[in-house]
Amino acid sequence: MSNQPDIIVLFSGGLDSILAAKVLERQGLKVRCLHFITPFFGSAKAVPYWRKVYDLDIVSQDVGEDFANMLRQRPEHGFGKVMNPCVDCKILLLRKARIYMESVGAKGLATGEVLGQRPMSQRRDTLHLIMRDAGVSGTLLRPLCATHLPLTQMEESGLVDRTKLLSFSGRGRRDQLDLAAELGITEIPTPGGGCRLTEKENARRYWTVLTLLPCASNEDFTLANLGRQFWHHEDGEHYWLCIGRNGADNDKLAAAVQPDDMLLRLRDLAGPMALARHGAGWPRHVLESAAAQAASYAPKAVASGGPVAVRVRQGQAEGESLLDLEVKPERLEQVWGETPWDDIKVVIKAEARERFEAALHSKHKPSQAEEE
Ligand code: SF4
Incomplete structure (x- = not known):
């Protein structure tokens, strides 16, 4: 039997990504989960545990240097409430996932995103922008909220049965928890954790x-x-x-x-x-x-x-x-220190304002900072 996956699921280890993978497996598709690692999120050590507990095919890929490069150049769509460049992060990860998908001959990508779950990066227009900029329009499926979204190539070709996809939306977790119970998932990861940039x-x-x-x-x-x-x-x-x-x-x-x-x-x-x-x-x-x-x-x-x-x-x-x-052992507080977050926040905002004004003076429409 071929080991070639039909579909690659971006797998954070959070409940939504587990459910996305399981919903597709339930249709008989061969699913491979791709877990990205950077200094800010992701854990190579957790992969064997997830494989065992969730019975999923999971591989990991370190994209830390690409992520560092994006931060050095500053994210085009700005930072969220802290230092989380969510839109640029998703574009970067989807680009990487597309390259992986092509390298293993899979036919599509999927994520556990839910429409309206986050104020900015999971809004309809932002989901569309992310797909377009990552070059995955038509090849990216969001199984948990697919029926709210346009048909993908995978559904059109019959690879994926749209009638078995879901229509979750909003910030609540009830639907996800019910689905987890239905699928027999008892290890529920804690929500929201995992990204140090937040x-x-x-x-x-x-x-x-x-x-x-x-x-x-x-x-x-x-x-x-x-x-x-x-x-x-x-x-x-x-x-x-x-x-x-x-x-x-x-x-x-x-x-x-x-x-x-x-x-x-x-x-x-x-x-x-x-x-x-x-x-x-x-x-x-x-x-x-x-x-x-x-x-x-x-x-x-x-x-x-x-x-x-x-x-x-x-x-x-x-x-x-x-x-x-x-x-002489000595706590040299005047010599060795750390800048408090409040001071850093001011600098990040000033830098964002400068970029915004520079964009206004150029012909390009300025991008908006994340509001997550
Ligand atoms: S919270 Fe962190 S991992 Fe999630 S999209 Fe934003 S930057 Fe990326």
Whole structure:
């Protein structure tokens, strides 16, 4: 029997995407779920669990660098309430899904979107715009609300039976929960979770990385998810320090290190790992203040009352340390800090206003910011 899927479902792991896949499977279609991963959403680790619990064919694809690139260039349709570029995100993911669909010879795409569920990105006109800009008009099916929408090629060709598709709409969850019960789905994912770009605490980290690094990458945004984050600004330079909160963070920091990063760790006492991004180029006094800040999160170092040795090594190189610094553990709040979300929000709005005005002065119609 051929393993070629008929249809690719964009699979977030949320209930709507599970239901979309199951509704199509119920028609006898061969469904493959495609789960996208970025530093902001998606989880490679969850895929085996989903496969087992929902009995679905699921593959994953990392699109973090494409997403970082979209953020660097700024999303054409703006950000939502926080830093979520929902319209551009959906266009990007659908483009990627179309490429995947063509590569495996599937005949169409599907999503779990429901008309009117979100104020902007699931409005009828926005759904249409997303399809057009992603180049998937006619090949994208939304099984949960299909009967509200025009016929797709898959329905016209008879591959998909439109009479077995659904007419959900609006923000309520009752229809979805009833359908889940009918399909025997007992593991119901929590609604709404999953995208860190909608959370202020995460978004302020991402915005700082996006605006202070010359070319923020997938790896940089991944690092922004880890531990405690601090920035120091001096003479027009920006220094980025990440300090682990626990053993899991420390392991992830060690794995995230790049060749010109510095890893800092107490030489003789237990304590957190700290990563200085591009730290190989930092002046000695900045590295020392970073070491003091990192040591201040080690209770034993603080309790010692005196200077402690912090071992600093570059990149992944094991063996000989590059240098040992003697520092007094100290919380340097005037030196190492994080910008509060309220300040960042003002900057994002000002930038959006500037883009809007620039668009007004050009011949193009300005795009609207998301309102999710
Ligand atoms: S909430 Fe996040 S994952 Fe969902 S569409 Fe918006 S940016 Fe994309």
